[in-house]
Amino acid sequence: MTAPCAILPDVRPQFPCLDQTVHGKRLTYLDSAATALKPTCVIDAVSEHYARESANIHRGVHALSEQATASFENARESVRTHLNAAHAHEIIFTSGTTASINLVAHSFGQLEIGPGDEILISEMEHHSNIVPWQLLRERCGAVLRVAPMNDSGDIDRDAFRAALNDRTRLVAITALSNALGTVNPVAELIKEAHTAGASVLLDAAQALPLQPMDVQALDCDFLAFSGHKLFGPTGIGVLYGKQTLLDAMPPFLGGGDMIVSVTFDQTTYNDLPYKFEAGTPHIAGAIGLGRALTFIRELGYPAIQAHETALLHDALAALQAIDGVHLIGTPAQRRGIISFLVDQIHPHDLGTILDQEGIAIRAGHHCAQPVMAHYKLAATARASFSIYNNQEDIDHLVAGIRRAQEIFK
Amino acid sequence: MNASEELYQEVILDHSRHPRRYGCPLEHTHCAAGKNPLCGDEYQVYLTIDEEGIVRDASFEGAGCAISKASASLMMEQLIGKHEEEIRELFEAFHAMVTDPDAQKKADSLGKLAAFSGIWKYPSRVKCAILCWHAVRNALDGHAVATTEA
Numbered sequence: 001m002t003a004p005c006a007i008l009p010d011v012r013p014q015f016p017c018l019d020q021t022v023h024g025k026r027l028t029y030l031d032s033a034a035t036a037l038k039p040t041c042v043i044d045a046v047s048e049h050y051a052r053e054s055a056n057i058h059r060g061v062h063a064l065s066e067q068a069t070a071s072f073e074n075a076r077e078s079v080r081t082h083l084n085a086a087h088a089h090e091i092i093f094t095s096g097t098t099a100s101i102n103l104v105a106h107s108f109g110q111l112e113i114g115p116g117d118e119i120l121i122s123e124m125e126h127h128s129n130i131v132p133w134q135l136l137r138e139r140c141g142a143v144l145r146v147a148p149m150n151d152s153g154d155i156d157r158d159a160f161r162a163a164l165n166d167r168t169r170l171v172a173i174t175a176l177s178n179a180l181g182t183v184n185p186v187a188e189l190i191k192e193a194h195t196a197g198a199s200v201l202l203d204a205a206q207a208l209p210l211q212p213m214d215v216q217a218l219d220c221d222f223l224a225f226s227g228h229k230l231f232g233p234t235g236i237g238v239l240y241g242k243q244t245l246l247d248a249m250p251p252f253l254g255g256g257d258m259i260v261s262v263t264f265d266q267t268t269y270n271d272l273p274y275k276f277e278a279g280t281p282h283i284a285g286a287i288g289l290g291r292a293l294t295f296i297r298e299l300g301y302p303a304i305q306a307h308e309t310a311l312l313h314d315a316l317a318a319l320q321a322i323d324g325v326h327l328i329g330t331p332a333q334r335r336g337i338i339s340f341l342v343d344q345i346h347p348h349d350l351g352t353i354l355d356q357e358g359i360a361i362r363a364g365h366h367c368a369q370p371v372m373a374h375y376k377l378a379a380t381a382r383a384s385f386s387i388y389n390n391q392e393d394i395d396h397l398v399a400g401i402r403r404a405q406e407i408f409k
Numbered sequence: 410m411n412a413s414e415e416l417y418q419e420v421i422l423d424h425s426r427h428p429r430r431y432g433c434p435l436e437h438t439h440c441a442a443g444k445n446p447l448c449g450d451e452y453q454v455y456l457t458i459d460e461e462g463i464v465r466d467a468s469f470e471g472a473g474c475a476i477s478k479a480s481a482s483l484m485m486e487q488l489i490g491k492h493e494e495e496i497r498e499l500f501e502a503f504h505a506m507v508t509d510p511d512a513q514k515k516a517d518s519l520g521k522l523a524a525f526s527g528i529w530k531y532p533s534r535v536k537c538a539i540l541c542w543h544a545v546r547n548a549l550d551g552h553a554v555a556t557t558e559a
Contacts, residue, residue, distance in 0.1 A: 023412065344426075346474035348448050349417070352534060356413045364448050378449030378472060407417050408475075 006302035012388050014039040025358025028396040033178055033206060033337050033384030034362050035228045038292075042231055045291035049284045056280055058257060072283050075290025076273070082293040083223065083240055084214040089272040090246065093286050096237035097205040098128040100224035101172070103239055103276060104201055105132035107249040108170065108222070112199070115141035118167045120198070122160070122184075123149045123374060124177040127367045129203045133172065143167070149374065153180040153329030160189065164196035171200045175207035179368040179382070180329035181312075181337030183207070190220055199245065205229055209386065210308055210335045212301045215240055227285060232292035236285030239276070246272050253278040304387055308336055311385050315394045319383075322401055328380050339366075339380040342401060345408050347381040353404040359397055416531065417475065420483070420524045425475035430468040430485035437466070441553055443544030445536055450477050454485075454544040462493040469544075474537050476528070481541035483521050493549055500546050507538050 012018055017037045020027055029037060049071060055064035057072045073088070080088045094100045113119065119133045123146055137144050145168075147160040155173075164171075171193040175186050186202055193200045201222040204213050209230040215223055222245070227236040241249075251258055251269055255278035260268040269275045296304070315338060319325050324343035342350055351363035362382040365372045372378060383397060437455040444451050452471030459465050467488040469481045484503075488496060502519060505512040507528050517523065528538050547553070 348474040348534070348537065349476065352416065352531060353413045356411070369449075372449065378451070403413070407413055408422065 006300060006306050008299060008303040008307035008387060010390075011039070011299070012390070014041070015388050016040060016043070018388060022358040022360070023356050025356075026392075026396065028359040028389075028393045028400075030383040030385065030389065030393060030397060031360045031362050032209070032386035032389075033229070033366075033382065035234065036209060036231045036386055037388060038233070038288075039231055039295055041295055042233070042288045042292045046233060046284045046288040049287045057283055058274070068283060071287050071290075072281070075286040078290035078293045079238055079240075082297065084216050085240055086216060087243055087272075090240055090243050092239040092241065092246070092273045092276045093281050094224075094237045094239050094276075095235055095282065096226040096228070097203060097224045098132075098226075098237075100222075100237055100239035101129055101201065101203065102132045103252045104170075104172075104222050104224075104241075105136045107252045107276075108199070108245065109136045109140060109142075111249050113140055113142050113169050116143065116167060117169045118143045118145055118165065120145045120147060120160075120163050120168050120171045120173075120193075122147045122155050122173050124153065124155070124180060124182060124368065124371050125172075125174055126178050126203065126205070127369070129172055129174060130370070142169075146370075147173075149182075149371075151374075153177065153182045153331040153371075155182075155184060155189075157185075161192055164192060164198065166197060168193070168196050168198040171198050172203070173200070174203040174205075175213065176204075176210070176335055176337075177329075177331070177368070177371070178206045178337065179366040179371040179380070180331055180339055181334040181384075182329065182331035183211075183333040183335050186220070187218055190218055194219065206336070209296070210304065221245055227289035227292060230289075230292055231295060232289035233282070233285040236282045236289050238289070243272065246276070251275050251278070255279045257281075299387065307387060308385060311389055311391075311394070312336065312338070314391065315383065315385065315397070318394050318398050319401075322398065322405075324405060325401065328375055328377070336386070337382060337384045339382050341377070341380055342404065345404055347379045349408070350381050350401070350404050353407060354397070354400045357396070357400040357403060359400045361397075412530070415527050416534075418524055420521055421475060421479040424479035424482040428469075428478055428482040430482065432468055432470055434466060434468055439548040439551075441544045441548035443471070443540045443547075445473070445477070445540055448474065448537070450474060450537065450540055452477070452481060452541050452544060454481070454541055454548055456488070456545065456548055458493065464488045464491055464493070464496065467545075469541060473540070476525075476534055476537040477540045480522075480525060480538045483524070484542060484545065487520065487522065488545070496545065496549065500542055503542060504539060507535050 015037045053067040055068045057069040076091050079091045145163045148156050190200045199221040202220045204225040208225045223240040228234040258278040326341045328339040347363035439456040450473030454469045457466035467485045
């Protein structure tokens with residue numbers, strides 16, 4: 001039986017940011033891998049919280065606090081549903097992917113990782129999934145191993161397997177490369193890591209806007225993502241962790257909300273998830289994130305992927321048809337992101353000229369300098385696509401690149 | 410002429426394609442690196458300064474965008490024969506021109522460097538234009554590395 005072909009409706013009217021001109025030109029936003037635009041329903045959810053129920057959570061006896069607490073915990077439930085986590089208390093709100101990874105590096109690191117123990121990452125990680133492990137290495141004398149990628153931008157699976165051994169405590173790996181768009185075979189990588197006795201942290205910051213991540217089906221131990229890349233607010237993100245691990249891990253940050261009782265002699269920590277949520281959290285952000293995930297579920301991943309796959313296919317063909325344009329990385333499976341170079345035009349100059357045409361792309365090393373080093377480059381231009389992009393955006397990008405070539409001819 | 414053409418005018422494109430005073434000299438008295446970690450631009454500048462403080466030779470090499478390379482190339486042409494103190498004054502004048510729209514009048518005294526007088530409209534690119542200038546000033550001060558992110 002063939003599944004009915006999912007079709008994404010035109011969501012552009014739901015994104016007010018698109019309703020403007022930049023330097024007098026139609027805005028073509030191709031930088032969603034840096035941050036996604038926000039739909040009206042998310043903006044409304046955030047402003048509704050501030051307008052109607054602006055109160056602190058988990059501590060007030062008054063109506064507004066109870067309302068805010070309910071909204072905040074509903075957002076947690078929205079995240080649980082989205083990831084198909086077994087329990088809502090396995091969802092920890094953080095300030096973003098970076099904070100989530102640092103939490104694991106500190107807390108899981110303290111619990112499980114000692115001198116000579118190994119952490120395995122890949123060559124295509126974002127700096128936020130490299131530096132926390134280097135810091136942990138400095139703190140505890142652990143060994144940081146890197147699974148290389150090949151020139152197409154895929155993880156070298158043999159080298160990955162070879163790097164796993166009985167000292168590997170944690171594999172921390174991205175589900176989707178922010179620099180190349182590579183989709184990693186995370187289900188298989190997780191199985192291999194578990195066979196070696198290692199836990200796995202998935203960086204889902206780029207993947208979750210474009211593909212479902214079922215933490216129970218994947219059997220991942222930790223999963224980190226940010227709200228702002230999936231149409232939610234900045235400053236809010238999530239760490240999912242298996243209950244057994246989170247229970248065993250010591251707290252990361254100390255403060256209010258994460259305690260049951262405090263005396264100067266002894267403090268009893270609160271239960272999950274509050275043990276890891278010290279201080280007043282980004283309440284409005286969590287509510288906006290919960291709404292953003294509902295928005296994604298309402299559209300449905302099949303429709304989102306059908307739209308994005310078609311768009312990416314057309315964009316790749318359109319870019320390859322331009323003389324002097326070179327794609328960086330040709331991963332076996334790719335989503336949402338294209339890194340490229342234009343002969344004789346530095347990515348920053350290209351970015352400036354495209355900006356003058358109303359086209360927003362990213363130019364630089366994309367916080368993935370090891371990826372740039374692999375290709376012996378200092379920088380690339382990166383176009384990234386989301387649900388609100390369309391054929392007109394691709395045409396606009398192509399015209400913009402031709403314009404830049406004309407200026408630099 | 411639209412904004413992109415105003416920014417990437419012929420003199421800038423010419424100097425970025427064919428940088429003058431480009432390369433590492435056999436000898437020099439001062440040198441420093443200029444790095445912009447945000448975009449990966451990386452240059453070295455070399456100066457030979459005599460006992461009177463006069464620049465006798467100046468050159469640079471490295472990789473980066475058209476703006477940073479053209480700015481370095483045009484600067485190098487102006488350094489020869491100038492006293493250290495004059496170079497510091499030139500740095501201040503150039504810095505003012507690329508950051509302050511009201512400093513446009515001063516552009517006239519900067520010769521070909523006036524090609525960068527419109528760059529204050531592109532705040533993210535000012536760092537590119539000024540990168541090697543910082544490197545030269547650091548070389549004069551005896552520092553080895555100039556970074557835009559200090």
